[in-house]
Amino acid sequence: MKAKEDRRHRSPRVRRALEFLGFTMPAFLAVLAFVELPFLMSFGYSFTNWNGLDKVPQFVGLANYKALLLSDPDFLAAFGFTLLFTVIMVAATNAVALFLAVVLDGDVRGKNALRAAFFVPNIISLIVIGYVWRFIFSKGFDSLYAATHLAVFRLSWLGDPRLSFASVVFVSVWQAIGFYMVVYIAGLQTVPRDLMEAAVIDGAGRGARFFRITLPMILPSITICLFYSISNSLKTFDVIFSLTFGGPGSSTSSIALDIYKTAFGENRFGYGAAKSVALFVLILVVTVAQLSILKRREVEA
């Protein structure tokens, strides 16, 4: 009886707090159980030489981190690959996506069909995309060569270490642009028309309008797109897994794939966990820096 009374007389503040918790707790608990806890556990495993199976992992202190920083050329190579991949990916996806967004935001015939076409790769599983492109690069290009005799189809786009990087970047960009394009289109639609009209009356040309008005006005979209593209590129895994498996050799091995191969291919689970902590720190530092720099430059309409 008493409890019922209490509920009726709860202060608005308590009620608001309960409402807040009621909405956020389910998601928070799910994230806690499936993301945070495993992460903390792998942090613990990174101090062991666990092989992924032994019932009692052996504690080895900082040995994994020492080996990682001092004597692992493969990890350094994967680190270098991932950084280069990220720089090119971020520049290419954002430039192409913004360009497409500007074009498709205007009055183009069939723009809805085109928007859908560019977005479709984004809703196909990354693993499937890898396998499809693997087929195109090998068998598809063979047939194209037979038909056209163009040398470009004779090149080993996945088997030559000098070309495989370009192939991986190309497929990743092709897959990613749809998402960023949609974010940019949404951003472009928030640019007030009156500002544009005023600029036209003042005699501003197309270029000046784009760089002086559009770009500053869609800076929030740019912040989001940069954030996503940086962290997704640093974590890149699926496309490479199915397209090249990091090969030939380990020439296209990203950090995430290197972690996978260490933990599940080589049975060095503890060491793989240490690598994943390193990747976490890298992503944290880069994205926090990026966010704090760009947030300062955003303007309100």
Added chain:
Amino acid sequence: MKKAFVLVSALLLTLSAIAAQGTTLKLLFYSPELSDQYNDMAREYKAETGNTLDITVLQADYVTVLRARLNSGDIPDVFMSSAYADNQTYKDYVLDLTGQDFIKQMEPTALMGVTVKGRVTGYPFLVQSHSFIYNKKVFADAGITVLPRTLKEYEAVCEKLQARGIQPFATGFKEWWVLPQTAWQALAPIKDRFGGDYQNFVDRLNSGKLTFKSLPEMKNVFDLLDLIKKYGGPKPMESDFTDQCAMLATGQAAMIHQGNWAEDTIRKINPDVDLGYLLGPVGDSASKAGIMFDSNQTIRVAKDGKHVKAALAWLHWLTFSDYGKKWVPGMIKQLSPIKGAEAPQAQLAQATVKLLAEKTPNYSWFYQRFPTGTEQALGLILQGYCAGITDRQQTLDKLDAEYAKIAAGTK
């Protein structure tokens, strides 16, 4: 509509009632190409004994899923793994099968890979072989009558084939598992230097007393890989298992390095293809050329599973029942490790039996004794060599460094 629903639910109820009568064993298997054979066996077992086999078949993520289930306590009653190094990997989880009546029915050579200090840790499931497989018609059309045994003879054959516009090899170099199989076959005769005992050789590698760099025999490995690449078509690094099978089946390529398990895939593309084994070259020594032959696919009983007894009863049935005895040779069409089992109706398996009967050199799959996890890591290093990323010296350095790292982790 409603009637159909009632009918279906009634059917489901009866089915589950039947299922509830016997025990249900949970099995985790790989090789999805054998799904039909697994299911047929489960149906027969159900019909004969009333017990149900609940078989999950996986491929690429098999090891990942198996580990997750073992760690989480959702332990399958029966699972598969490789022999040799995997005896050590799953040591905390497998039941000791020593002395079981079905183990006594096995060929002793098949038990070699699962025996640790006199204890039998698994049930050998298939006996398999690998070497170079050739398309007999393509060879005959090119006028090749004497089969090659040395590297030089292989090269001469390749020249002949290429002159006729046929690609000599489909490499399979895109698959990290094909590379070590191909490469280590050229290293197989090394056991002669270690008193015929591979374990002696591998122990020395594990302790670091021996390195790949110090082995003059590695020259044979590199020479072989170079030859395959040279005659492996315009894109040797993009050829995968499917490509190998298709090229050989259609006669576009004359040779592939694969095992008898590939025959099924090859025949699906060309049912009438005439296949044979070539002896894998070991430098210029014709007398050492041979095939690789072993029982590496192993069925393990989980000692912490809920139905250990039922699992043993199933293995007993698989070994002694009329159906069980015929299952591997008759349905899977591979060699069975059971004593006195019939020969399978498959060309490559029969070729294996014939080669063994002729006392052709045959080597066990010694590389499976390397610590678990080296197969993929070393395979990718060899792939890097084939792609021209590392030269021979750099490749040897990488092989040694990687091997030492993984060996240190498994001690």
